[in-house]
Amino acid sequence: MNWLSDNVNQLALLGAAAILILTIGVAAKYFKQIKEGKSEGVLKEENWDGIGEYKNNSPIGWSLAFIGTIIWGVWYWLVGYPLNAYSQIGEYNEEVAAHAAKFESKWANPTKEDLLGMGEGVFLVQCSPCHGIDGTGIEGKAQDLTRRLLKKEVLDVINRGSEALGNPNGQFGYQLGMMPPGLLSGADAEAVAEYVANGFKGNDKGAELFQTACASCHGPDGKGMNGMAPNLREYDDTIISKVLENGKHGIIGKMPSFKGRLTPVQQKAVATYIRSLSEGA
Known part of the structure; x- marks a missing residue:
């Protein structure tokens, strides 16, 4: 009860x-009135087709x-x-808040193994429909996540700047801001693109040009100087979080934003799992 x-x-x-x-009271009153009452009252002066109307108060x-x-x-x-x-919406919000707090408390300090397991689960549900179960992009339908960048992708950003990413905040709000187009062209752009796409290996000309034209923002090692600019070597936590939050419009197509659908620890888990794909490649 x-x-x-x-x-x-x-x-x-x-x-x-x-x-x-x-x-019951009204029904009893009218039943009594039907049995005992008589038609009486004062009619109005007007009538319609011989039918009069009583002068009744409300x-x-x-x-x-x-x-x-x-x-x-x-x-x-x-x-x-x-x-x-009682509010059903209020109860739902309270339950969601309690579950979120419990989740954050449980995964406050996850191990790498925890992140890999969680990341794999999130990846298979949220990412694999486009990127494939193995992360290779389903034959060019989406980004190949087993490697950081392809030569054509590097060239596209060199030629078009940050606008190639289709994001109004430049490179997803990195502190160094928008990358202008045309810093390199022709054979020089080809050399740098090949050097970056090859994992910063070989191609002495590309390495030299990278240090001259790119290292001031991306760092001499290409890792983005602790988040000042995108990490070109691997999918670090920063780039994964920014892409998930903002979406991305690259040379292949447009990726929607996942803002509000994943918690920070889930984003970190996805980044950890994606890095494991390239490590196993």
């Missing part, structure tokens, strides 16, 4: 009882019920329900 402790249920029962009592009971219903409705709307009642 706990449902009786809720004031909304109590009000509903009280209202139902009042309606039942009024219905029924007192009806008037009181009408006014009482309005008063009760205003009270219920402003005071009775919103401030002291």
